Amino acid sequence: MTTPVAAEHRHRARVRGRGLARRRGTSVTMIALTCVAAAIAIVPLLLIFGYLLREGAGALSVDFFTNMPRPVGETGGGMANAIVGTLILVGIASTVGLPVGIGAGLYLAEHGGTRVANLVRFLADVLNGLPSIVMGIFAWQFLVRPFGHFSALAGGAAIGAMMIPLVTRTTEEMVRTVPGSLREAALALGYPRWRTSLQIVLRTALGGIVTGVLVAVARVAGETAPLLFTAFGNQFWSTNVTEPIAALPLQVFVYAISPYDEWHAQAWAGALVLIALVLLISVLARVAVRARHGRPND
């Protein structure tokens, strides 16, 4: 392997013949190009938000939040059931994903150097890259097929499993930022290890962990693929977790691929609400960080 410094020597030998002006010109051009690349990278984002606002805001009304979906031809339909369904699904997901994620994160932070820890850390990253559709068919095979019917529980568990690696890695990182002296001081005062971990270390890192949790929640709230064959969707009002349940992203998908213009408008409105929900959670996450860093006794 050539070291970067050696590469630089070769590089310099190669360019020595060229004029400084030309080299400076290349430099300026390339820097400008990187700037252009950064600009192009955010164009799609602006386009998507622009269309969402233009198309979605028109279809958005109070009805959208309070009414049930209506058949084509009837006006005033909404997605009340899907909004509540998404909240229920996220609730189930958090119940499944948070204890495991936070527990595993604590383990990784406190016993980080062991072989087991390295393996778990690596596999958490691998799990993070698991395609959501694979999680969907797995949840179907594992939680739907044996019981013979779709259910909110299966859907919530599927997206809860997707939260685990995210929560694990942020918990680990946040717990690691807690100064070792804090832990040592607690231990020196005679605190048992488990209380030191849960009441001193975890408490201190809580702000950062809340942020990580919210980021994970925001991500799974918009997931569709794992819900296709688990939560399945429901045109009717249902809060029963053993029954199929409606979800905002599912409803957006169904309406988007339908042939009806009214449903398309509903899909845009649903997408706008979905993204507003995701952004709201992300902003909460940022506020949580700020609250942590801006605490009066820090």
Place this chain on the structure above:
Amino acid sequence: METRRLASAVATANRPALSTGVVEPGERRGPTSAAGRRASIEGTVLADRVYRWAVLAFALCIPLLLLVIFVEVGRAGWPALRQFGFAFLTTSVWDPVAGEFGAAPAIVGTILTSLIALLIATPLALGGAIFLSDFSPSWLRQPLSFLIDLLAAVPSVVYGLWGVFVLLPLLRETVMPFLRDTLHLGATPFFSGPAYGPSLLAAGLILSIMVLPYVAAVSREVLLAVPRAQREAALALGATRWETITGAVLPYARSGIIGGVILGLGRALGETMAVTMVIGNRHELSASLFAPGYTMASLIANEFTEATSDIHLSALMAVGFVLLLITLSVNGIARWLVWRTGGRRA
């Protein structure tokens, strides 16, 4: 500062209900006899052991979950894999009525769309990351990073919706005719045929938008991890700012950036909803990027609820298993490369 934080933490933690019999600072309570004290110390040791095993159990849930996913999906796909053997990967008949299944078009479609996505996203993401790490004015750095990260927060189905109603008409009416007729690329097999809109090209484009933030985030992270001295040395030797990047920074960050690109590849391979909505869902091999196609993920999403026969279901599970194998190995390689360079977050 730390002691004050500790004091407040201890004060709040020091609720009487949670007594463990440990002698607290500044007070004497709990068992005073030697035997009692020994019992309480043993209790603490036991509690510590329980705590340690509990967090270990949570940690072991992760390998266990992966293992169960692997075994369950593999088991469900086994009947199809056994019946069709290696031909499952290489033939392109997909006939649920006759019970004949070959996943080649979906596999090729997956790889093709992912490559288009990377081809478009990598230069933009890398350029953007270099700009952010080295050239951006500091007031612009944070908002710009935030916006690019925001791209990763947009749900897949929203990309799909936008793709169906904005990208597809644009492709059908402007981009495809332009590529085919104005640039005369229609003479090559890759850009020929009717311009419907839903196509491999559309899927590749939407994927490129979706993987860009991942590649950009990892690249930025890795570039920022390159030591300052590396840059300063190059500048001191007389390199221009751009030569510093190509000569001293990029070689140092190379394997991390490649890791980021492969990570993006992993995302693209497994992406489902947006692709399902714009790819056209047709099980056929075609050289033209204008033709509708399938990816493995969209094939499953599209047919799973309609699968009636056991062998159809098993074939879809087998597709899922192949996808699982591919993405797991791609991700494994990517993580290893990123870790080697010292970029930690991804």
